[in-house]
Amino acid sequence: MRLVPVQYLKENSYIAVDVVDNEGRFMIKGGQKITAQGIQILYKLGISYVYIQDEFCFHNTSNKYTQNMSNIYNSIVELKEIGERIVNGHSGAEDVLRATNIATTIVDEMLLLPKDFKISYEPSKLMANYTIEIIIYVAMMSTALGVKMNLSREELIKLCLAALLKDVALLSPKIKDASPVTYQTHPQIAYDYLKATYNIDEAILQGILQHHEYVDGTGYPNKLKGNQICTFARIISVIDCFYEVKSNHQLLESTELLFEGKLKQILRKFDAEIITYFVRNTEIFTLDTLIRLNNNDIAAVHQNNNENPFNPIIRIIRSDTYPEGEIINLQHSNLAIKNITYYVED
Numbered sequence: 001m002r003l004v005p006v007q008y009l010k011e012n013s014y015i016a017v018d019v020v021d022n023e024g025r026f027m028i029k030g031g032q033k034i035t036a037q038g039i040q041i042l043y044k045l046g047i048s049y050v051y052i053q054d055e056f057c058f059h060n061t062s063n064k065y066t067q068n069m070s071n072i073y074n075s076i077v078e079l080k081e082i083g084e085r086i087v088n089g090h091s092g093a094e095d096v097l098r099a100t101n102i103a104t105t106i107v108d109e110m111l112l113l114p115k116d117f118k119i120s121y122e123p124s125k126l127m128a129n130y131t132i133e134i135i136i137y138v139a140m141m142s143t144a145l146g147v148k149m150n151l152s153r154e155e156l157i158k159l160c161l162a163a164l165l166k167d168v169a170l171l172s173p174k175i176k177d178a179s180p181v182t183y184q185t186h187p188q189i190a191y192d193y194l195k196a197t198y199n200i201d202e203a204i205l206q207g208i209l210q211h212h213e214y215v216d217g218t219g220y221p222n223k224l225k226g227n228q229i230c231t232f233a234r235i236i237s238v239i240d241c242f243y244e245v246k247s248n249h250q251l252l253e254s255t256e257l258l259f260e261g262k263l264k265q266i267l268r269k270f271d272a273e274i275i276t277y278f279v280r281n282t283e284i285f286t287l288d289t290l291i292r293l294n295n296n297d298i299a300a301v302h303q304n305n306n307e308n309p310f311n312p313i314i315r316i317i318r319s320d321t322y323p324e325g326e327i328i329n330l331q332h333s334n335l336a337i338k339n340i341t342y343y344v345e346d
Contacts (some may be wrong), residue, residue, distance in 0.1 A: 001051040001059065002288040002300075004342045006042045009050065011035060016051040056300055056317055056344055059287040078102065079136070079164070096198050103139070103160040107153060110143050118283040118304065119144050119239075134243065139163035142239045148281045149235070149274070159232045162207030165194060166236060187212055188221040207232030211240070214269040226271075234271045238278050241270070284309040290344065294336045295321065298344055299328070307331045317344055 001016040012033050019028040019042065027045065028038055034050075042050065079102050082095045119141050142163040146156045169175050169190040170183070181189055191209040194200050210233035213219035215226050219237075289301040291314065299314040311330035316322045328335065 001053055002057050002290065002342070003049050003286050004052050005049055006039065006047055008342045009034060009039055009042070009052070010343060011039070013052045014054065016053040016057075019045070019047060019050065056290065057288045058300065058302070058315065093199060096200065099164065100157065100161060103157050103164065106140060106160050107143055107156040110140070110147050110156070111153065113144070113147070117144065117281075119148075119242075119278065119281055120283040120286065135164060135167065138236065138239050138243060141242075142236045145235050145239060145274070145278060145281070148277050151231075155231075158201055158204050159207065159235060161200075162204045162211070162232045163236050163239075165200075165204070166190065166208045166211045168208075169193065184220050203230070203232065206230045207236060209233075211236045213237070215271050216269055218269065229271070231274075234274050238270050238274055242278070242282070279309055280306075282309060285312045290317070290341045292338045292341050294338050295319075296338070297321065297335075298341065302327055305329065305331055 004013070012035075015028055015032050015034055015038075016030055018030045027041060028034070032038075034042075034052075079099065082099050082102075085095055139160050143156055143160045146159045151159065167186065167190070169181050169186040172193075175181060175189060175193055179189055187209050191205050194208065195205055207230060209221075210224060210229050213222065213224040213229045213233060214237070215229065215234070217223050217225040219229075283304050285301045285304055287301055287303070291299055291301065293299060293314075297319040298317045299319075300317055301312045302315040303313040305312050307329075308331045313327060313329045316324055316326045316328065318324070319326075322328070330336065
């Protein structure tokens with residue numbers, strides 16, 4: 001399967017993964033050809049990306065949660081409802097308890113994943129509510145990174161809850177009415193609000209308070225440095241960064257080399273040990289991504305590279321030099337990625 005931004009989606013492409021609305025109802029079923037009307041529906045739903053399937057796709061690239069999303073739709077919808085009640089100040093201790101139970105479900109699912117599971121970019125493509133997808137993505141992938149770091153089950157549940165609640169001040173009309181909220185102040189305001197309103201573990205609250213702190217002291221709200229920043233916050237901030245950079249598909253279309261340099265530069269702000277776990281266990285490129293090489297050949301990402309995640313192993317699709325289907329490790333080649341593309345033109 002291959003990820004394609006909806007703005008570049010072509011009619012008659014086969015949709016590979018179901019698209020659903022905010023209530024978990026199927027809007028476009030996987031396996032269907034997309035029509036012009038279907039593309040407009042995706043725009044109206046606010047879907048940014050979809051998976052497609054064609055003759056240049058060689059993998060089932062969606063992660064365990066994409067494949068089995070229908071199994072946890074009810075939990076996601078309930079989590080959305082809980083979140084809305086929390087941010088509007090209409091919830092009580094029972095909602096926080098239920099959110100904890102949902103976080104526990106996510107953690108237990110993560111602990112069942114195979115050891116070679118990779119942290120991957122999951123853009124808005126499954127549900128119409130973009131904000132809730134981002135929140136759930138960051139919580140799931142933060143938890144996955146915590147699993148790779150061998151955190152205990154109890155720690156993983158707290159980490160997941162911190163990631164789920166970290167942006168409450170940005171989303172809550174009640175909080176915004178009570179106190180002016182800016183991006184720089186939202187971690188402190190969220191911490192104060194949740195501490196005063198709910199019986200939440202201090203470790204979770206510290207993860208929320210510190211999730212925009214950087215080890216070089218340039219973060220906020222308190223410009224903490226190094227080990228002054230709690231482990232939960234250091235994990236969440238890395239996943240937040242990865243999502244922000246990877247979701248900028250315009251940068252990817254420009255040149256993946258710029259993307260590599262930008263990501264490496266940004267990652268210097270984060271904890272070196274966590275970055276080591278992150279790079280070792282992250283799928284930088286989604287499998288089947290189409291790329292144009294510096295010699296203008298077209299290839300597909302065949303496998304992420306453990307030697308260097310920025311130089312994947314590729315499969316030649318169109319070339320005047322190499323036979324179609326040849327597998328090349330870019331780490332040991334003079335070839336380089338020029339940019340991302342989405343279709344093979346005839």
